[in-house]
Amino acid sequence: MYRCFITGITGMVGSHLADYLLENTDWEIWGMLRWRSPLDNIEHLLGKVNDRDRIHLVYADLNDQTSLRNALIRSKPDYVFHLAAQSYPRTSFDSPIDTYNTNILGTARLLEEIRSQDLDPWVHVCASSEVFGRVSEDKLPIDEECSFHPASPYAISKVGTDLVGRFHAEAYNQKIITTRMFTHTGPRRGDVFAESTFAKQIAMIEEGQIEPEIKVGNLDSLRTYSDVRDAVRAYHMMLTVEPEIGSYYNIGGSHVCKISDVLNTLLDKSTKKNISIQIDPERIRPIDADLQIPDTTKFTKKTGWEPEISFDQTMTDLLDYWREKVSKGKMYLTR
Numbered sequence: 001m002y003r004c005f006i007t008g009i010t011g012m013v014g015s016h017l018a019d020y021l022l023e024n025t026d027w028e029i030w031g032m033l034r035w036r037s038p039l040d041n042i043e044h045l046l047g048k049v050n051d052r053d054r055i056h057l058v059y060a061d062l063n064d065q066t067s068l069r070n071a072l073i074r075s076k077p078d079y080v081f082h083l084a085a086q087s088y089p090r091t092s093f094d095s096p097i098d099t100y101n102t103n104i105l106g107t108a109r110l111l112e113e114i115r116s117q118d119l120d121p122w123v124h125v126c127a128s129s130e131v132f133g134r135v136s137e138d139k140l141p142i143d144e145e146c147s148f149h150p151a152s153p154y155a156i157s158k159v160g161t162d163l164v165g166r167f168h169a170e171a172y173n174q175k176i177i178t179t180r181m182f183t184h185t186g187p188r189r190g191d192v193f194a195e196s197t198f199a200k201q202i203a204m205i206e207e208g209q210i211e212p213e214i215k216v217g218n219l220d221s222l223r224t225y226s227d228v229r230d231a232v233r234a235y236h237m238m239l240t241v242e243p244e245i246g247s248y249y250n251i252g253g254s255h256v257c258k259i260s261d262v263l264n265t266l267l268d269k270s271t272k273k274n275i276s277i278q279i280d281p282e283r284i285r286p287i288d289a290d291l292q293i294p295d296t297t298k299f300t301k302k303t304g305w306e307p308e309i310s311f312d313q314t315m316t317d318l319l320d321y322w323r324e325k326v327s328k329g330k331m332y333l334t335r
Contacts (some may be wrong), residue, residue: 088154104161124239134149176246
């Protein structure tokens, strides 16, 4: 039985990856979380954790070398999915140093610990499509060799993450593959991201918790959407379908639209009509990555992966996720 180590298991992607691996493999899963991490996204797995039924939790922090060492000693992984990060672009403008430290140095700490312990797992280092930043129209769709032009401290940190991973593969022959995943969403999406805060606010309006007004930021950015459940399937295939050391891939969906189209899709699904829209200056980034259209040919040819879940289904599931949470009477920030 293979053993895998997931950093960031309590996040949207990490929790869905755990679900996928439990259902589709016989692997033993070791999930890394911080001492203060909320367990909401893996609440449905806690029974299996308590029973030590193929899934285990280990406390560690990317900024604490000793805890990483101990986590790797316990887990002894054959596969590592490095998903943990300070992952909020807007937050990174307020906390750039923490973002750089966690995402760049945290990745370096993890890879150095793997190397120092003579472990030999296949490692997925998760960068981001944000590394490409502000891309001109003549460079669309964005392939793997497109130059980096990061548009936030978060994006800069993911450039560092990308390069650290590729360096360790080339210099030390560590079995590392790097991804630049384009926008992926669905149930459990953090509420600081546009489509999730839209869905949350709509759910709160439907429950009568707030006035029928949605606060929004930049609605003109162009994004390409995929479902998180398709994304984790891609990650598993990447490490198991003839993986190549040092390879790097753009991965993304096929539904291209503006943020305004996402908002309208969610509003069309609401039981409440005549919801007004208010531009909130605090939600506007100083600069934005406004043209995000990937060329995923390289990854598709390598693995055969294709997105399966429709954008409409993803938005339905996201809105229903927030409806269920809000219906329990708990109040949420409208951020």
